[in-house]
Amino acid sequence: MNDIYSPERGAGAHEIIKVENVSYDYVSGEQVSRGVRGVSLTVRKGEFVVLLGHNGSGKSTLAKLLNGFIVPAEGKVTVEGIDTRDDKRIYELRAKVGMVFQNADNQMVASVIENDIAFGPENLGVPRDEIEKRISWALDAVNMSEHRRRSPNKLSGGQKQRIAIAAILAMYPDVLILDESTAMLDPKGRGEIMETISRLNKEKGLTVILITHYMDEAIAADRIFVMNEGRIIKEGKPREVFSDTEKIAEAKLELPVASRISAELRRAGLDIPFALTDEELAEGLCRLK
Amino acid sequence: MQIKVEDLSYVYSPKTPFEKVALDGVSFTVNEGDTIGIIGSTGSGKSTLCQHFNALIRISHGKIYVGDKDLTARKLDLLALRKEIGMLFQFPEYQLFDDTVAKDVEFGPKNFGYGKEEAARLAEEALVMVGMNYAEVKNKSPFELSGGEKRRAAIAGVIASKPSVLVLDEPTAGLDPIGKREILELVNDLKKSFLKTVIMISHNMDEIAANCNRVIVLHNGKLLYDTTPEQLFSDPEAIAATDLGYPHSVHIKRLLAERGIELDTPALDADSLLAALKRRYSL
Structure with missing residues (x-):
């Protein structure tokens, strides 16, 4: 199957998402609750970006701003040059930025998997024979081809989420946003999803924005944005972000276990490197002897 | 009060093409004071097992005794049983339904026969116990609460009538790190109060190891291990057999x-x- 994504990645890749000084509040009656305040960021094509933050920190608001679910009260969001406030291009935008949510059951629309996958492209007016190609390609991309004619309700949670991802992929998005898409899964299901998106990112150059509470999942990112009270308070590679233990505490997050232990041992005077993974910590201690 | 499970089996949709054996000859005993973890991959039978404890699923094969009550008895007092064994489902915040937080929490006690004033008093106690500001939240709609607060309100609804056993199905799933810690601290606090026994389903081995004195491992509906976290996690064969990880x-x-x-x-x-x-x- 032909690959629709170019392998463009890394520092030379163009900026696919631009968020410029964006603010958004939720207003209901007299109550105003903060969404995001003065957020600016850019994401390059092919990047794997993770948004971290406690519940209510503004992560999901930011994600919804990226595909035009909500539009900024102040500032500007553009995706491949499309301003999210441009009503005339909203369908084009939604096709470019696909979102997968927490509960896979709420995202299934059809009783047979291939029809579920076809739903998105059909709405985009893609011709039937082209849809056939996309179904095969998308199911292959998430390793679910053999389930094509089955019913989604007999699948495990991890398999359902992979179908939900395939349904988005069939629209050939440039950006895939996963909003706590592994929260309801067991460790095996979570592993399946992380393996799938990491492969799509590396092999197909799909731009991925992952919102998660699992620090283990964040370690795999090219870049992490840490949010607190609607603002981005830290940005960088996983090692830079997690070694800033004060900012992690300020954001009410927890370090990965290995990071926490290596940080405490360093503080107590042991000369080992800051560790992100269990293996790094063990290696660091081993070299001491 | 002991809970004794003897040779429990359960089959979904028996004698149809969709027949699925969910539990297969499971036997174990939960002692008073235990915090027992039920672990196993998705589809191993954990939730099916736990729904038997307060007779949400009626026993089709085998026996369960809660204290001296036989759950297969024809004249089982369901109300008394469910008052004794509180059950918190997965994502319990989806079950909040009333127009105010106070009314939502009172629903349980009222069902168990408490009068209006007594139910209100129990609801207040429960909301305070889960760390919420009663005066502030009592007239709020449950839907105005944040994710972590909703879950605590849902827990308040279950503990309001002071069960001695609490069954929790994935109590921390989907919460942020602080929310997770708060829920586990709350369960440990409750155990110092009226709560005697905790039965907890979790996929998070860090939580199981740190909080449980015993673990039951289910695999394809069968009980594979009934042991301590220390024993289980020092047995690589057991971990490899169950997909659970350390x-x-x-x-x-x-x-x-x-x-x-x-x-x-x-x-x-x-x-x-x-x-x-x-x-x-x-x-």
């Missing part, structure tokens, strides 16, 4: 052992691992 702290201890660094702890949580490392390096 808690991080145990995993680190094992990686160190492979490199010739032995520690004097089972390392069931990060704090005891850290303490053991500090001892070893005389920090």
Whole structure:
């Protein structure tokens, strides 16, 4: 199957998402609750970006701003040059930025998997024979081809989420946003999803924005944005972000276990490197002897 | 009060093409005072087992005794049983339904026959116990609460009538790190009060190792292990057989052992691992 994504990645890749000084509040009656305040960021094509933050920190608001679910009260969001406030291009935008949510059951629309996958492209007016190609390609991309004619309700949670991802992929998005898409899964299901998106990112150059509470999942990112009270308070590679233990505490997050232990041992005077993974910590201690 | 499970089996949609054996000859005993973890991959029968404890699923094969009550008895007092054994489902915040938080929490006690005033008093107590400001939230709609608050309100609804046993199905799933810690601290606090026994389903081995004194491992509906976290996580065969993985702290201890660094702890949580490392390096 032909690959629709170019392998463009890394520092030379163009900026696919631009968020410029964006603010958004939720207003209901007299109550105003903060969404995001003065957020600016850019994401390059092919990047794997993770948004971290406690519940209510503004992560999901930011994600919804990226595909035009909500539009900024102040500032500007553009995706491949499309301003999210441009009503005339909203369908084009939604096709470019696909979102997968927490509960896979709420995202299934059809009783047979291939029809579920076809739903998105059909709405985009893609011709039937082209849809056939996309179904095969998308199911292959998430390793679910053999389930094509089955019913989604007999699948495990991890398999359902992979179908939900395939349904988005069939629209050939440039950006895939996963909003706590592994929260309801067991460790095996979570592993399946992380393996799938990491492969799509590396092999197909799909731009991925992952919102998660699992620090283990964040370690795999090219870049992490840490949010607190609607603002981005830290940005960088996983090692830079997690070694800033004060900012992690300020954001009410927890370090990965290995990071926490290596940080405490360093503080107590042991000369080992800051560790992100269990293996790094063990290696660091081993070299001491 | 003991809970005794004897040769429990359960089949979904029996004698149809969709027949599925969910539980297959499961036997074990939960002692008063236990915090027992029920673990196993998705589809291993954990939720089916737990729904038997307060007779949401009626026993089709085998026996369960809660104290001296036989759950297969024809004239089982369901109300008394469910008052004794509280049950918190997965994502319980989806079950909040009333127009105010106070009314939502009162719903349980009222069902168990408490009068209006007594139910209101129990609801207030429960909301305070889960760490909420009663005056502030009582007239709020449950839907105005944040994610973590909703879950605590849902827990308040279950504990309002002071059950002695609490069954929790994935109590921390989907919460942020602080929310997770708060829920587990709450359960431990409740155990110092009226709560005697906790039965907890979790996929998070860090939580199981740090909080449970016993674990039951289910696999394809069968009971594979009935042991302690220390025993289970020091048995690589058991871990390999179940897809569950190690808690991080145990995993680190094992990686160190492979490199010739032995520690004097089972390392069931990060704090005891850290303490053991500090001892070893005389920090």
